[in-house]
Amino acid sequence: MKNKDTPINETDVAGKIGGYFGVMGSDPRITQLLAKIFPEVKLASSGDPAGWHSAFLGVMAKYEGLAKELGLGVSQTQRDLETLRTSNRTDASFAGAAGRLGQQGLRHYAAIHAGSDERDSGASRGTVSSAAYARETPLTVAGAVGFAKELGISPAHAAFFEGGSSEMRNAIRDAIRSDKAISDDKIKDMRDVSMVIGAIRSGKIKEDDPKVPDSVKKVIKQMREEGVDPVKGDSKTVKKYLDDHPEKLNAVKREAASKEQATLGNASLDQSKTKGTSEADTAIAAAQKKQKNAGSKKPAAPTVSATL
Known part of the structure; x- marks a missing residue:
């Protein structure tokens, strides 16, 4: 039962578990999980009962195996946590998982990876501190x-x-x-x-x-x-x-790209026109020069043969 001293009750926790697996909180399988999870959530949040949501993920992670046995499968939350663990932090999948998990999920992830966090580095894998993780993940x-x-x-x-x-x-x-x-x-x-x-x-x-x-x-x-x-x-x-x-x-960037492409196309066209004009001028100049040279030549004097 909910009271003023303990702002947490089984109905709330059951609903949270149901949401975790995408089923109704009244599902019989959730009732079985609740019997295990509720006491631990209550204990974990005893210092701050109002903040029991923050303790929930840590407790829930311990019972993923039981959930699978009950036919609930892997939760979206667990898949997102796995994505954060294995994906490159610049990938869209990482950002999507971080967005779905929110502040509580990211805190849970940072807590369970405190001290070391696997990160891809070519074919090898290394470790980075939780401080490095905090620097690289989206801001909470x-x-x-x-x-x-x-x-x-x-x-x-x-x-x-x-x-x-x-x-x-x-x-x-x-x-x-x-x-x-x-x-x-x-x-x-x-x-x-x-x-x-x-x-x-x-x-x-x-x-x-x-x-x-x-x-x-x-x-x-x-x-x-x-x-x-x-x-x-x-x-x-x-x-x-x-x-x-x-x-x-995206709309702004597409418009900017189109304008840049159009500008480059016009510049190329102007360059082609300039080149064509230049070539034409050169050809005309060459023809005029040839004509001038032809006009300036004097006809050769006839050869007179003296007959003795």
């Missing part, structure tokens, strides 16, 4: 706050850095600390756009600064045209727009 809520503080940015803007990649964190640092431009190739999705907007909203980078990539400037322009001011508007509204419109960046 706490990580985003830490990143903001590191750059002297108010935590009020931290939400714009959530999910930020290691590459973009370095790019933002370099832009703020070393006045280095952020190249367009660094902007791969709207989370990267969000990080630049966060730096602009904080006042660390100006909107019209040459350091800001053209793709981000164009997304900002489109947002304003649609009634959302990414720099001065409500932060929740801006974040919702960025989350709900992942296609905007």
Whole structure:
């Protein structure tokens, strides 16, 4: 039973287990798992009952084998954890798994891999510290706050850095600390756009600064045209727009690529025309010279033979 001292009950945990495996919490198989899991979750969260969700994944991982025996199979969560363990951190699959797991899942992953974390390196595999893992994985809520503080940015803007990649964190640092431009190739999705907007909203980078990539400037322009001011508007509204419109960046980049291709095509055409004109002028000049030389030649005097 739920009470004011222990904000955790079996129904909540059963629902959590059901969601973990994609079945109803009332499923008889979940009831069997609940008998094992609930006491451990309750014990693990005894110091902070309200935070029992954070303890859940650690306990649940211990009973994956039992779940399989009950016919529940491998959960999406477990597949995502395996993806984080084995995938290259630059792969889309890694980002997708990290996004589905959220903060709790990433914390669980970091905890079970504390001290060592396998990472591909050609045909060999090595280990990196959990600190290295934290540097390379997308920023969690706490990580985003830490990143903001590191750059002297108010935590009020931290939400714009959530999910930020290691590459973009370095790019933002370099832009703020070393006045280095952020190249367009660094902007791969709207989370990267969000990080630049966060730096602009904080006042660390100006909107019209040459350091800001053209793709981000164009997304900002489109947002304003649609009634959302990414720099001065409500932060929740801006974040919702960025989350709900992942296609905007791709559209901007496609348009830029088309214009660049058209420009290159026109330049090539102009070059061909110039070359053709030059060749024609050369031919005309050669003909005129030939004609002039022919006109300047005097006819040879007739040969007179003296007859004796």
